[in-house]
Amino acid sequence: MTAFMQSPSTVNIPTLPEGWPIASYSTYQEAQRAVDHLADSAFPVQGITIVGVEPMLVERVAGRLTWGKVLGSAAASGAWLGLFVGLLLSLFTPGAGFAPIAIGLVGGIAFGLATSAARYAATRGQRDFISTSQVVARRYDVLSVPANAQRGRDMLATLAMKGPQVA
Structure with a gap:
């Protein structure tokens, strides 16, 4: 049943995946390539699910956070909002x-x-870095x-016998 045909109470309820494993891959791109191969071969892909097994949150540190960076980015974003x-x-005030x-x-x-300085000061040096977070899995089952x-x-x-895809 598609999402537009379901009742609002069942649209976003998490459910366990159903089906039998047909392949397992170490990256999402490999699993995606496998499903694309099935789709290109006229396989009924509406019955396929890609499942990330053993999910983990990975936080990658992008750089050090200083008062200068905090206040510089605060001034820039505040300037855009103010502008x-x-x-x-x-526009709405004549003359x-x-x-x-x-x-x-x-x-x-x-x-x-003011708002960025207050937020950064409240951390008291406990988070002096910038990072991005991503959820990844150890393997991806199809x-x-x-x-x-x-x-x-x-x-x-x-597909496996053909080897890795050449870009």
């Missing part, structure tokens, strides 16, 4: 000229600096509905 508000005010833009710009910078599982295994075995 936007100032432009809106100048106001440049004053609403300048006030919005200065106010946005001040607001950005599952198929039981009726098509053996055919899918056979098709993916021929």
Whole structure:
């Protein structure tokens, strides 16, 4: 059943995947390549599921966070917000000229600096780095509905014999 045909109470309820494993891969790209191969071979892919097994959260540190970086990015983002508000005010205030833009710009910078400085000071040096987080899995299993599982295994075995895809 597709999402638009389901009742609102069942659309986002997590459920365990169903099907029989037909292949296992160490990267998501390999699993995606396998499903693409099945799709290109007219296999009924609507019965396929890619399952990430043993998920983990990976946080990659991008750099050191300093007061200069915090205040610099705060001033820049505050300036954009202030400029936007100032432009809106100048559009709806007849004869106001440049004053609403300048006030919005200065106010946005001040607001950005104050809020970012308060947030960064509240961490008390406990998080002096910038990072990005990503959920990854140790392996990716491709599952198929039981009726098509053996055919899918056979098709993916021929893909495996071809070797890694050349870019």
